[in-house]
Amino acid sequence: MKFNRLLLSSLVAIALSACGTAEIDKTDIVTSQAQSEQNVHPVWPKLDIVVKSDPAVEAKVAEILQGMTLEQKVAQMIQPEIRDVTVAEMRQYGFGSYLNGGGSYPNGNKQSTAADWIDLAEQMYQASIDDSLDGSTIPTMWGTDAVHGHNNVIGATLFPHNIGLGAANDPDLIERIAEVTATEVLVTGIDWIFAPTVATVRNDRWGRTYEGYSEHPDIVRDYSAAIVKGLQGQGESFMGDGKVISNVKHFVGDGGTTDGIDQGNTIVDDETLFNIHSQGYVGGLSAGSQVVMASFNRWNGQKIHGNKYLLTDVLKDTMGFDGFVVGDWNGHGQVAGCSNESCPQSINAGLDMFMAPTQSWKPLFKNTVQQIQDGVIPMSRVDDAVTRILRVKVRAGLFEKPSPAERSLSGKTELLGAAEHRAVAREAVRKSLVLLKNQNNLLPLSPTQNILVAGDGADNIGKQSGGWTITWQGTNNVNSDFPGGSSVWDGIASQVTAAGGTATLSVDGSFSEKPDVAVVVFGEEPYAEGVGDIATLEYSPGNKKDLALLNSFKDQGIPVVALFITGRPLWVNPELNASDAFVAIWLPGSEGAGVADVILRDANEAVQYDFHGKLSFSWPKDPNQIVNKGDDDYDPLFPYGFGLTYQDTDTLGDDLSEVIASKKQDKPLVFFERSTQAPWALTLVSAFNTVAVNANSMAIGDVQYRTEDRVVQEDAFQIKTLGGSWAGIRFKGNGQAQDFNASMAQNSQLSMLVNVKEAPTADVLVGLNCGTVDGCKSVINIREQLTKMSKNTWNTLSIDAKCWSDKGISYAALNEGLNIISAGQMTVSFSAIGFVQPEATSAITCP
Structure with a gap:
C-alpha cells in the first residue's frame, strides 16, 4: 500500500521550501524578477471596473501612508489567525487584518454564540486603533470563509454549495444569496468574506470541485459578478449598511491542475488560462471586488504566490485591479526559496498581504522588516502594497464606521438563520436539484403513500451540508449543530404526515410493513480541500453498502428513488441501474426540506415544483473519464445542460455498463x-x-x-x-x-x-x-x-x-x-x- 498522490505533492513542497531558512541572496531575487518581466500576452484585457479611482480617497490614503513607520506598514501586510494572535498582540503590532480559519472559533469553542464573535471582533478592533503601543489608529478588519452562508457559525443559514447553485443557473438568486450571507456575517461583527470562489473546474477528481459553479466559464463569470454585487453593493449602495468586502479567489488556474491534484500544477497557455480559468475575475473584478486571493497552485511550474507576471503584470498593470492581493494559508511558504517565516519573493512578485496563520507570523514580521531595511524588498513595493490595503479600507468606510459592536446589524441575532433567509436557501435547494432518471414517471411521489426513507444521508444535516460547514472538513457535526435547519427526512416526513400518508425513517432499510416506495438518501461523506482528492470518479470504491441497500429494495419489488448527496459528478452506473428514479441533490445545506418540495406532490396530488436544475458539469460514463463541454471527443453519460423535468420521457434504462477497467487494489490501512x-x-x-x-x-x-x-x-x-x-x-x-x-x-x-x-x-x-x-x-x-x-x-x-x-x-x-x-x-x-x-x-x- 502506498499513500495517495497528496503525499507526493507534499514531499515536493517540502523540497521546494527546504532552503527557506537559508540566507537570502538578493542577487537571485533581482535576477528572478528580471526574468519574469515580459510582455503581457494580448489575450489579457483592460477591465471596465465599476469602482473608479476617487481623488478624495487617494488623497486620504496618501496622507495616512506618509505618517506611517516601517513597522506599521509591515503590520498592515500581515494577517494572523485568531488561534495564534492575541488582543494584546493586536494592540502591540496593529495588524491590518486577521482571519478565522475553517473550524476556528472565538475561545476555541465550536458552540460560540454571535455575542462571542462580536466580542472578539470588538476587542480586536479597539486594540488596533489603540495607539498606546504601536502608534497606529488604523482599524483592522476580520476576514472569514463564508462560502455557503456564514458556515462557521452555529445557527446560520447554509446554502447549497456552489456546484448545486451552478445547476440552478440563476444569477438573480445568487445575488440574493450573497445579500443574505453579507447580512448574517455582519450580525457577528465581521467585515470581509473570502468569497466568491471562481474556479472553473476541469477535473472532477479535485477535492474542491463542489466549490466551483461549473466546468464552463460563462456561468462562473456571471455568478462572480452577481455575488460581488450582492456582497459589496454598487453605486450608492457600495459598501453601505448590509455590505461587506468581497474577495474573488483563487487567482488563478486552481481548477485546472493536472490530475485534479489540490495545489498542483496547471499546465496551459495564456489563452486557456484566460478563456477558461480567468472568466470569474472578468466578472467579479469588473463588478468591483476589492480583494483577490492568490492561489496555491502552480502555473506551468511556478507557484502563483511568487509569480510576478500574473500578480503584477497581468492582474494589476494590465487588467487594472487596484485593490489588494492576499495570500492563502501560508501559501507564500511554498514558493521556491521561501518558508512560512520568510518570503520576500512573494511581496516582490505582487502579493500585498501575507496570510500567516500559526506562530509563523512572528518571525515573518521580523524578517520582512529586515528585508526592507536591507533593500531586498524595495520600499516602493511596500508603499504600493500598503496603499492598496488602505485604499480598500477607506472605500469600505472602516475609518468612519462605528466599531463592530456598534454597527447597524451587529448583534441582531434574529437575522441569523431568519425565516426569510432560510426561504431563499430553500428556493436554492429546489432549483439546484437535477433529475437524471425517472422511469415510469415515478416522481413526483404521492404524499398519501406508505413511504420508507432510508440511507445514512436521510436524517443527517451535516452530511448533506458537506465540507466547510462549522468544521473545516465538515466532519463530526450532528443535527443539533444546525438549530432551525432541516434534513431531507424532516421535509418528507412533514409533508407526508400532513397529507395523511405514512413516512418511516429506517436508515438500514428494514421494515415491518412493505412500503409503496423507498426513498434512499446516500452519498459522499463531507470533505474539504486536499482531503477530497480522489484517484478515480467511482463512487465509494471498496464499500458498496449503499448499492446493496438500493438492490435490496429492487429485489423485493419496491420502487426506489435515489437521492444522491455529492460534491461532484461521479460514476454511479450500478446505483443508477438499481434505481427507478435518481436525483443529484448535491450538497443542499441546512434547508434539506426543500428536496421534498420537488419530489412530492401536494395533498391534492398536484405538482408543487418541477425540476429546474441542469448539469453545470458533464457526468462521466466511466470512472476514469475526465470530460468537459467542448472536448474534441466529448462523450459523457449525461451532457452539460442535461436535466429531466416532469414533462420529459426517461429513456435511460437499467443496463448501463458496470465494468471498471482497472485492477482491484488492496484496501489501505x-x-x-x-x-x-x-x-x-x-x-x-x-x-x-x-x-x-x-x-x-x-x-x-x-x-x-x-x-x-x-x-x-x-x-x-x-x-x-x-x-x-x-x-x-x-x-x-x-x-x-x-x-x-x-x-x-x-x-x-x-x-x-x-x-x-x-x-x-x-x-x-x-x-x-x-x-x-x-x-x-x-x-x-x-x-x-x-x-x-x-x-x-x-x-x-x-x-x-x-x-x-x-x-x-x-x-x-x-x-x-x-x-x-x-x-x-x-x-x-x-x-x-x-x-x-x-x-x-x-x-x-x-x-
Missing part, C-alpha cells in the same frame, strides 16, 4: 493523511473519558489537541499530555470490523511522521485493538524512540506490523483503530500515520 481517514474517527482520551475531535483546538482532562501545518494546512496535529492519567488519542472505528489484507502482518510497517516538542516523561503506548475479540489487542512502547529524536524536527517512526500480529492482532478484524497514550507529560506532533510497504528497516522490529 491509513489513519491520518492530511485529515483522519475513513472509517476512523479521531477522539481524545483521558482516563475513562473520550470526546470526538470536532474543532482544530480541543482539550479533555489531561490531553490537549490542536491542528498544525507541516507542509500544507492542518496536515498534522499536536497532542500534549499533562501526566495526571493515561491520556492521548484514539482512532475509533465505526462499529464494524475492518478487513485489511492478511499479508500486512508480514509485509508492512506502521509509519508515522513525528515531531517531538517535549520528550515524554513516561511510557508512550501505541496500540491496536479488535474490540470485542478476546486477546485481540496489543501495545508497543515508543518512549525510547521519541526521547532519542531531535526536538522540533520531523522524523519518521516505523514499527513492524508483525509486532502486533505476533501478539494476537488480526488485521482482518480491526474496529478500534490506533491508540497513542501516555500517563506522563509530553508534547508531540504527528502526521501521515498509516501502514506502508517497508522502504527501510523499521525503528521498532520484532523477531
Whole structure:
C-alpha cells in the first residue's frame, strides 16, 4: 500500500521550501524578477471596473501612508489567525487584518454564540486603533470563509454549495444569496468574506470541485459578478449598511491542475488560462471586488504566490485591479526559496498581504522588516502594497464606521438563520436539484403513500451540508449543530404526515410493513480541500453498502428513488441501474426540506415544483473519464445542460455498463493523511473519558489537541499530555470490523511522521485493538524512540506490523483503530500515520 498522490505533492513542497531558512541572496531575487518581466500576452484585457479611482480617497490614503513607520506598514501586510494572535498582540503590532480559519472559533469553542464573535471582533478592533503601543489608529478588519452562508457559525443559514447553485443557473438568486450571507456575517461583527470562489473546474477528481459553479466559464463569470454585487453593493449602495468586502479567489488556474491534484500544477497557455480559468475575475473584478486571493497552485511550474507576471503584470498593470492581493494559508511558504517565516519573493512578485496563520507570523514580521531595511524588498513595493490595503479600507468606510459592536446589524441575532433567509436557501435547494432518471414517471411521489426513507444521508444535516460547514472538513457535526435547519427526512416526513400518508425513517432499510416506495438518501461523506482528492470518479470504491441497500429494495419489488448527496459528478452506473428514479441533490445545506418540495406532490396530488436544475458539469460514463463541454471527443453519460423535468420521457434504462477497467487494489490501512481517514474517527482520551475531535483546538482532562501545518494546512496535529492519567488519542472505528489484507502482518510497517516538542516523561503506548475479540489487542512502547529524536524536527517512526500480529492482532478484524497514550507529560506532533510497504528497516522490529 502506498499513500495517495497528496503525499507526493507534499514531499515536493517540502523540497521546494527546504532552503527557506537559508540566507537570502538578493542577487537571485533581482535576477528572478528580471526574468519574469515580459510582455503581457494580448489575450489579457483592460477591465471596465465599476469602482473608479476617487481623488478624495487617494488623497486620504496618501496622507495616512506618509505618517506611517516601517513597522506599521509591515503590520498592515500581515494577517494572523485568531488561534495564534492575541488582543494584546493586536494592540502591540496593529495588524491590518486577521482571519478565522475553517473550524476556528472565538475561545476555541465550536458552540460560540454571535455575542462571542462580536466580542472578539470588538476587542480586536479597539486594540488596533489603540495607539498606546504601536502608534497606529488604523482599524483592522476580520476576514472569514463564508462560502455557503456564514458556515462557521452555529445557527446560520447554509446554502447549497456552489456546484448545486451552478445547476440552478440563476444569477438573480445568487445575488440574493450573497445579500443574505453579507447580512448574517455582519450580525457577528465581521467585515470581509473570502468569497466568491471562481474556479472553473476541469477535473472532477479535485477535492474542491463542489466549490466551483461549473466546468464552463460563462456561468462562473456571471455568478462572480452577481455575488460581488450582492456582497459589496454598487453605486450608492457600495459598501453601505448590509455590505461587506468581497474577495474573488483563487487567482488563478486552481481548477485546472493536472490530475485534479489540490495545489498542483496547471499546465496551459495564456489563452486557456484566460478563456477558461480567468472568466470569474472578468466578472467579479469588473463588478468591483476589492480583494483577490492568490492561489496555491502552480502555473506551468511556478507557484502563483511568487509569480510576478500574473500578480503584477497581468492582474494589476494590465487588467487594472487596484485593490489588494492576499495570500492563502501560508501559501507564500511554498514558493521556491521561501518558508512560512520568510518570503520576500512573494511581496516582490505582487502579493500585498501575507496570510500567516500559526506562530509563523512572528518571525515573518521580523524578517520582512529586515528585508526592507536591507533593500531586498524595495520600499516602493511596500508603499504600493500598503496603499492598496488602505485604499480598500477607506472605500469600505472602516475609518468612519462605528466599531463592530456598534454597527447597524451587529448583534441582531434574529437575522441569523431568519425565516426569510432560510426561504431563499430553500428556493436554492429546489432549483439546484437535477433529475437524471425517472422511469415510469415515478416522481413526483404521492404524499398519501406508505413511504420508507432510508440511507445514512436521510436524517443527517451535516452530511448533506458537506465540507466547510462549522468544521473545516465538515466532519463530526450532528443535527443539533444546525438549530432551525432541516434534513431531507424532516421535509418528507412533514409533508407526508400532513397529507395523511405514512413516512418511516429506517436508515438500514428494514421494515415491518412493505412500503409503496423507498426513498434512499446516500452519498459522499463531507470533505474539504486536499482531503477530497480522489484517484478515480467511482463512487465509494471498496464499500458498496449503499448499492446493496438500493438492490435490496429492487429485489423485493419496491420502487426506489435515489437521492444522491455529492460534491461532484461521479460514476454511479450500478446505483443508477438499481434505481427507478435518481436525483443529484448535491450538497443542499441546512434547508434539506426543500428536496421534498420537488419530489412530492401536494395533498391534492398536484405538482408543487418541477425540476429546474441542469448539469453545470458533464457526468462521466466511466470512472476514469475526465470530460468537459467542448472536448474534441466529448462523450459523457449525461451532457452539460442535461436535466429531466416532469414533462420529459426517461429513456435511460437499467443496463448501463458496470465494468471498471482497472485492477482491484488492496484496501489501505491509513489513519491520518492530511485529515483522519475513513472509517476512523479521531477522539481524545483521558482516563475513562473520550470526546470526538470536532474543532482544530480541543482539550479533555489531561490531553490537549490542536491542528498544525507541516507542509500544507492542518496536515498534522499536536497532542500534549499533562501526566495526571493515561491520556492521548484514539482512532475509533465505526462499529464494524475492518478487513485489511492478511499479508500486512508480514509485509508492512506502521509509519508515522513525528515531531517531538517535549520528550515524554513516561511510557508512550501505541496500540491496536479488535474490540470485542478476546486477546485481540496489543501495545508497543515508543518512549525510547521519541526521547532519542531531535526536538522540533520531523522524523519518521516505523514499527513492524508483525509486532502486533505476533501478539494476537488480526488485521482482518480491526474496529478500534490506533491508540497513542501516555500517563506522563509530553508534547508531540504527528502526521501521515498509516501502514506502508517497508522502504527501510523499521525503528521498532520484532523477531
